[in-house]
Amino acid sequence: xxxxxxxxxxxxxxxxxxxxxxxxxxxxxxxxxxxxxxxxxxxxxxxxxxxxxxxxxxxxxxxxxxxxxxxxxxxxxxxxxxxxxxxxxxxxxxxxxxxxxxxxxxxxxxxxxxxxxxxxxxxxxxxxxxxxxxxxxxxxxxxxxxxxxxxxxxxxxxxxxxxxxxxxxxxxxxxxxxxxxxxxxxxxxxxxxxxxxxxxxxxxxxxxxxxxxxxxxxxxxxxxxxxxxxxxxxxxxxxxxxxxxxxxxxxxxxxxxxxxxxxxxxxxxxxxxxxxxxxxxxxxxxxxxxxxxxxxxxxxxxxxxxxxxxxxxxxxxxxxxxxxxxxxxxxxxxxxxxxxxxxxxxxxxxxxxxxxxxxxxxxxxxxxxxxxxxxxxxxxxxxxxxxxxxxxxxxxxxxxxxxxxxxxxxxxxxxxxxxxxxxxx
Amino acid sequence: xxxxxxxxxxxxxxxxxxxxxxxxxxxxxxxxxxxxxxxxxxxxxxxxxxxxxxxxxxxxxxxxxxxxxxxxxxxxxxxxxxxxxxxxxxxxxxxxxxxxxxxxxxxxxxxxxxxxxxxxxxxxxxxxxxxxxxxxxxxxxxxxxxxxxxxxxxxxxxxxxxxxxxxxxxxxxxxxxxxxxxxxxxxxxxxxxxxxxxxxxxxxxxxxxxxxxxxxxxxxxxxxxxxxxxxxxxxxxxxxxxxxxxxxxxxxxxxxxxxxxxxxxxxxxxxxxxxxxxxxxxxxxxxxxxxxxxxxxxxxxxxxxxxxxxxxxxxxxxxxxxxxxxxxxxxxxxxxxxxxxxxxxxxxxxxxxxxxxxxxxxxxxxxxxxxxxxxxxxxxxxxxxxxxxxxxxxxxxxxxxxxxxxxxxxxxxxxxxxxxxxxxx
Numbered sequence: 001x002x003x004x005x006x007x008x009x010x011x012x013x014x015x016x017x018x019x020x021x022x023x024x025x026x027x028x029x030x031x032x033x034x035x036x037x038x039x040x041x042x043x044x045x046x047x048x049x050x051x052x053x054x055x056x057x058x059x060x061x062x063x064x065x066x067x068x069x070x071x072x073x074x075x076x077x078x079x080x081x082x083x084x085x086x087x088x089x090x091x092x093x094x095x096x097x098x099x100x101x102x103x104x105x106x107x108x109x110x111x112x113x114x115x116x117x118x119x120x121x122x123x124x125x126x127x128x129x130x131x132x133x134x135x136x137x138x139x140x141x142x143x144x145x146x147x148x149x150x151x152x153x154x155x156x157x158x159x160x161x162x163x164x165x166x167x168x169x170x171x172x173x174x175x176x177x178x179x180x181x182x183x184x185x186x187x188x189x190x191x192x193x194x195x196x197x198x199x200x201x202x203x204x205x206x207x208x209x210x211x212x213x214x215x216x217x218x219x220x221x222x223x224x225x226x227x228x229x230x231x232x233x234x235x236x237x238x239x240x241x242x243x244x245x246x247x248x249x250x251x252x253x254x255x256x257x258x259x260x261x262x263x264x265x266x267x268x269x270x271x272x273x274x275x276x277x278x279x280x281x282x283x284x285x286x287x288x289x290x291x292x293x294x295x296x297x298x299x300x301x302x303x304x305x306x307x308x309x310x311x312x313x314x315x316x317x318x319x320x321x322x323x324x325x326x327x328x329x330x331x332x333x334x335x336x337x338x339x340x341x342x343x344x345x346x347x348x349x350x351x352x353x354x355x356x357x358x359x360x361x362x363x364x365x366x367x368x369x370x371x372x373x374x375x376x377x378x379x380x381x382x383x384x385x386x387x388x389x390x391x392x393x394x395x396x397x398x399x400x401x402x403x404x405x406x407x408x409x410x411x412x413x414x415x416x417x418x419x420x421x422x423x424x425x
Numbered sequence: 426x427x428x429x430x431x432x433x434x435x436x437x438x439x440x441x442x443x444x445x446x447x448x449x450x451x452x453x454x455x456x457x458x459x460x461x462x463x464x465x466x467x468x469x470x471x472x473x474x475x476x477x478x479x480x481x482x483x484x485x486x487x488x489x490x491x492x493x494x495x496x497x498x499x500x501x502x503x504x505x506x507x508x509x510x511x512x513x514x515x516x517x518x519x520x521x522x523x524x525x526x527x528x529x530x531x532x533x534x535x536x537x538x539x540x541x542x543x544x545x546x547x548x549x550x551x552x553x554x555x556x557x558x559x560x561x562x563x564x565x566x567x568x569x570x571x572x573x574x575x576x577x578x579x580x581x582x583x584x585x586x587x588x589x590x591x592x593x594x595x596x597x598x599x600x601x602x603x604x605x606x607x608x609x610x611x612x613x614x615x616x617x618x619x620x621x622x623x624x625x626x627x628x629x630x631x632x633x634x635x636x637x638x639x640x641x642x643x644x645x646x647x648x649x650x651x652x653x654x655x656x657x658x659x660x661x662x663x664x665x666x667x668x669x670x671x672x673x674x675x676x677x678x679x680x681x682x683x684x685x686x687x688x689x690x691x692x693x694x695x696x697x698x699x700x701x702x703x704x705x706x707x708x709x710x711x712x713x714x715x716x717x718x719x720x721x722x723x724x725x726x727x728x729x730x731x732x733x734x735x736x737x738x739x740x741x742x743x744x745x746x747x748x749x750x751x752x753x754x755x756x757x758x759x760x761x762x763x764x765x766x767x768x769x770x771x772x773x774x775x776x777x778x779x780x781x782x783x784x785x786x787x788x789x790x791x792x793x794x795x796x797x798x799x800x801x802x803x804x805x806x807x808x809x810x811x812x813x814x815x816x817x818x819x820x821x822x823x824x825x826x827x828x829x830x831x832x833x834x835x836x837x838x839x840x841x842x843x844x845x846x847x848x849x850x
Contacts, residue, residue, distance in 0.1 A: 021572045021714045028574055031751065032639055128569070134715040136569030143568060144553070144561030147446045147735035149453055214457055272721070275700055289446045289732040290559040293722040296697065298715060307714040310572035320745035326456065 002035050004317045007066030007097075008042035008058075009088055010078030014102050014129065015042065016054055017306025018076060022313075033314055041066050067091045074313055077101040086110050089125075093117045098322070100312040102129035102305055108203040108219050111210070115324060124322035126312035131204045132157050132281045134304030135297045136311065141211045141285075142323070148287035150212040153251040154422070157204045159279035159299045160188045160195040161227050161247040165264075166277040169235050169245060175228065187279060197226035198262040201249045209251035209260045212285065213336075216327045217251070217260055221338045225263040234349055234417045237377070237389055238266050243347070244274040248422065257339040266347050266421040341398045345374070345421040348390045348400075350407060351414045354380070359388070362407055369403040371395045387416065427460050429742045432491030432522075433467035433483075434513055435503030439527050439554065440467065441479055442731025443501060447738075458739055466491050492516045499738055502526040511535050514550075518542045523747070525737040527554035527730055533628040533644050536635070540749060549747035551737035556629045557582050557706045559729030560722045561736065566636045566710075567748070573712035575637040578676040579847070582629045584704035584724045585613045585620040586652050586672040590689075591702040594660050594670060600653065612704060622651035623687040626674045634676035634685045637710070638761075641752045642676070642685055646763045650688040659774055659842045662804070662814055663691050668772070669699040673847065682764040691772050691846040766823045770799070770846040773815045773825075775832060776839045779805070787813070787832055794828040796820045812841065 006022075008015050022029070022037050030036050039058060043066055044051075047059045066072060067088060075092040077099060079085040085106040089099050090113075099118070101107065107114070107130055118125040128138045132155065141150075156162050160182060167178045179196070182188035194200045202224040209217040227247055235245050243266035251260045267274050272294045276282040281299025286292055298304035316322070329336045352358045359376065366373055372393040379387045392400070404415050431447075433440050447454070447462050455461050464483060468491055469476075472484045491497060492513060500517040502524060504510040510531040514524050515538075524543070526532065532539070532555055543550040553563045557580065566575075581587050585607060592603045604621070607613035619625045627649040634642040652672050660670050668691035676685045692699050697719045701707040706724025711717055723729035741747070754761045777783045784801065791798055797818040804812045817825070829840050 017714070025572060025574060025714070028639065029571060031753065033571060034751065135718065136565055139569050140561055140565065143740055144564045144733075144736050146454060146458060146739040147450060147732040149450060214453065272700075275697075287732070289442070289450070289728045289735070291723045291726075291729055293560065293720070295718070295720050297718040301716075303714045304716055307572040307712070308569075310714070311569050314571040315568055318748070323743070326459065328456065 001030070004035055004037050004073050005040045005071045006037060006074045006076060006313060007069060007072040008039060008076050008078065009063070009066060009085070011042040011044050011051060011054060011059065012078060013302045014305045014309065015076070015078040016051065017302030018309040019054060021303065021306050021310045029314065033318070035314070035317060037313060040071060041069060063088055067095060072097060074098050074100060074316060076309055076313060077103055079103060080105060082106050082109050086114070089114055090117050093121045093123050096121060096123060098124035098126070098316045100126045100309055100316060102309055104130040104203040104207060108206045112216065118322070119324045122322070124316045124319060126316050127207070128312045129305045129308035131207050132283055133299040133301060134307045135281055135283060135295050135299060136308065137208065137283045137295055138211065139311070139315070140295065145285070145287060145290070148289045150285055150287050151253055152286035153208050153212040153283065154273065155205070155208065155249045155281070155283040156246055156273055156276050157249050157281050157283065157299060158195055158201040158247060159281060160192065162276065162281070163187050163279045164196070165227060165230070165245055165247060168230070168232055169239065172232055172236065174232050175230055196228055198224035198247060201247060201262045205249035205251055205260055205262055208249070208283070209258065210327065212251060213253045213258055214327060215258060215329045215336045217258060221260055223261040223263070223340060227264050229417070230264055231417060233387065234347070234419060237349070237379070237387070238347060241391070242269050243267065243421065244269050244271070245419070246273060248273070250422065252342070257337050259339045259342040261342070264419050266419055268424055271424060341396050343394045343396055345394055345423055346392045346400055347417070347419040347421050348392065348404070348415060349417040350388045350390065351385045351416050352388050353384060353412050354386045358413070361410060362388070362390070362413065365406040366390070366392070366403050369399045369406065371399055371403050391421065426455070429460055429462050429498050430465045430496045431462060431499045431501060431738060432494060432497040433464060433501050433503065434488070434491060434510070436467040436469050436476060436479060436484065437503060438727045439730045439734065440501070440503040441476065442727030443734040444479060446728065446731050446735045454739065458743070460739070460742055462738060465497060466494060488513055492520060497522060499523050499525060499741060501734055501738060502528055504528065505530060507531050507534050511539070514539055515542050518546045518548050521546060521548060523549035523551070523741045525551045525734055525741060527734055529555040529628040529632060533631045537641065543747070544749045547747070549741045549744060551741050552632070553737045554730045554733035556632050557708055558724040558726060559732045560706055560708060560720050560724060561733065562633065562708045562720055563636065564736070564740070565720065570710070570712060570715070573714045575710055575712050576678055577711035578633050578637040578708065579698065580630070580633065580674045580706070580708040581671055581698055581701050582674050582706050582708065582724060583620055583626040583672060584706060585617065587701065587706070588612050588704045589621070590652060590655070590670055590672060593655070593657055594664065597657055597661065599657050600655055621653055623649035623672060626672060626687040630674035630676055630685055630687055633674070633708070634683065635752065637676060638678045638683055639752060640683060640754045640761045642683060646685055648686040648688070648765060652689050654842070655689055656842060658812065659844060662774065662802070662812070663772060666816070667694050668692065668846065669694050669696070670844070671698060673698070675847065677767070682762050684764045684767040686767070689844050691844055693849055696849060766821050768819045768821055770819055770848055771817045771825055772842070772844040772846050773817065773829070773840060774842040775813045775815065776810045776841050777813050778809060778837050779811045783838070784813070786835060787815070787838070790831040791815070791817070791828050794824045794831065796824055796828050816846065
């Protein structure tokens with residue numbers, strides 16, 4: 001029986017999950033695939049650190065024990081970040097090794113360079129684990145959506161923010177309160193910036209949109225806006241209107257223009273993504289032949305993400321010839337461009353004195369900026385200034401920005417929240 | 426550029442969808458895959474029948490124009506049923522052609538024979554379109570779940586029955602009324618037996634469970650029970666209890682024993698499958714490493730199912746070496762057996778006279794058969810006989826059958842409905 005030897009770069013949360021799966025499920029994997037998979041070496045920073053059931057003799061602090069080991073066919077990279085991951089991956093390629101990575105950051109930053117090197121050396125680059133943990137969205141896009149023009153990819157692809165928004169929504173608690181709890185139970189980092197500012201989701205969206213639209217979507221084109229300014233009041237008012245708040249990663253391709261954006265988004269309660277709560281992830285695709293497809297599951301964690309890594313290892317080892325992307329913008333096809341002045345519906349919350357004439361003033365500013373109001377609700381709170389909520393029809397982002405500036409410039413008025421609304425497709 | 430020539434066996438609903446996708450999306454498919462796909466011939470019964478935009482010169486009534494055409498690399502089969510599909514597929518294999526099929530019936534009946542022949546001739550057999558239309562569940566099982574022991578596969582994989590149950594539930598209408606409507610709008614056949622008796626779902630479950638559990642699951646082991654006896658009253662009472670009724674295809678592997686069954690099933694409203702309504706399909710997997718995964722989308726229709734066929738054509742054409750199953754029971758591994766005396770919770774609706782002592786009698790029969798009652802609700806209707814609803818704890822199927830016989834044997838009592846309940850995992 002063929003044996004595939006694997007070297008790990010890193011043996012942390014995801015690495016140890018992948019290691020345990022390859023060890024504990026070796027019987028089913030080998031029977032099904034006809035191949036034996038063996039982890040022969042793992043790069044760590046500190047060999048003396050206790051790692052439970054991970055055998056000490058696997059560990060090394062010398063990268064070349066893996067990158068230059070002629071027995072190793074596949075290198076699995078779990079280091080995270082750009083360097084030294086990039087350098088190690090390139091060295092693995094030069095030495096004829098296929099690389100499986102869980103590292104969205106190195107991919108989003110260095111994909112063209114990595115892919116060119118893999119192609120040059122005839123080896124494979126696989127990255128199922130880099131987006132949405134265990135959900136097999138990358139393989140689905142490559143191996144099941146070939147028939148389709150994908151027009152929309154939309155995802156809840158950051159578990160931390162979904163946990164925070166779900167708890168704010170179901171328990172009526174404030175952002176800071178729920179964030180503190182998420183940090184306590186290990187669902188949010190001590191420095192939560194990457195998650196709560198939408199940057200983690202933006203990295204993933206850059207990868208997803210590139211594959212879905214068959215065009216390289218560099219990070220610099222991905223707009224991202226986090227959840228730190230979301231108030232429990234906005235969530236509560238949205239709820240009354242049948243809307244659920246999510247941090248959505250949205251990619252759309254309309255008339256050859258791509259828009260990619262991560263921001264808090266209201267969706268109708270009946271939307272397939274509205275019920276995805278807690279740390280669960282989901283990705284929604286809209287395609288011309290297949291229609292809508294939704295995949296949901298565990299987007300993080302040692303075993304789910306380990307499952308994606310092992311799936312890539314098995315898949316990679318079975319390819320006689322590795323596939324590479326042929327992105328449209330590699331060929332300088334002119335039709336691809338990026339659009340930041342997208343159209344959306346908006347939820348706008350304005351704090352205003354509770355007196356006649358205010359609605360007319362705000363409505364006038366919206367109209368002057370070509371923003372059409374779909375509905376309006378004025379809350380009576382007994383306070384001097386009350387929230388007035390506007391839901392708009394589809395309008396352009398820049399028109400909305402100008403309207404908000406205009407409203408903010410009127411004495412006594414302030415915009416307390418602007419949240420994009422994604423209607424059902 | 427490489428050109429792959431394809432012959433179609435059949436040009437009906439799914440075939441014409443696949444044809445239109447290959448024609449209309451040729452630009453994206455070819456750019457992405459680097460291969461040109463051309464349908465060169467299609468077998469039909471009647472060449473003179475008008476088929477809209479399908480070119481008449483493609484059509485033939487002679488199977489060997491396709492099966493013996495040396496230019497044709499891939500045969501796509503859309504005939505349905507066992508014969509002549511089986512004979513044609515085998516002949517295609519003998520002539521060195523790979524076959525893509527949307528035909529669950531020929532697969533469920535002849536899989537071992539077909540697979541053995543494909544293996545012998547070194548060609549491929551692909552069948553994504555045979556289960557759940559456009560949802561890529563087959564490819565996901567083979568190419569993304571390799572790391573996992575799958576313990577449960579559960580699906581809403583018949584759109585007709587899901588449409589009927591969804592409409593009965595949301596509109597409080599009767600089975601016969603909604604069935605007639607579904608027939609009128611083309612969602613149910615004139616003879617709906619295959620769908621409403623659970624047979625269509627059973628075919629699909631036989632395929633899904635075989636792949637998920639890595640063991641051949643012949644149709645004869647798949648229990649199936651339809652929705653024809655479901656009353657709007659049962660659905661309404663379940664609703665009050667927070668339960669949604671679905672025709673579920675359930676496969677479980679517990680202690681080496683496989684259970685496969687299709688039957689009406691109550692699931693909690695918060696279950697990921699409860700929100701799948703109308704003709705949408707969904708498949709839920711529970712796996713040891715990945716945890717829960719749900720895929721949902723269009724389970725039928727010309728374009729969604731055509732999407733699955735085209736995906737198989739593209740995928741098949743890229744394989745240097747086709748993969749074949751190595752089912753555990755091919756090797757006569759003794760651990761695999763089938764269990765029909767499964768455990769479940771049950772919803773039992775008993776019509777009983779509204780007088781003291783009845784509950785004691787029923788409870789006694791349940792107890793005598795080792796069935797433990799979780800909750801009971803007695804409806805006051807003003808009628809002489811009233812529905813009494815029992816929800817049980819997990820018990821064995823055979824014990825439940827005996828209890829129901831016992832209750833039916835008491836004068837004045839009758840069991841008006843027994844519906845299995847699938848709790849959250």
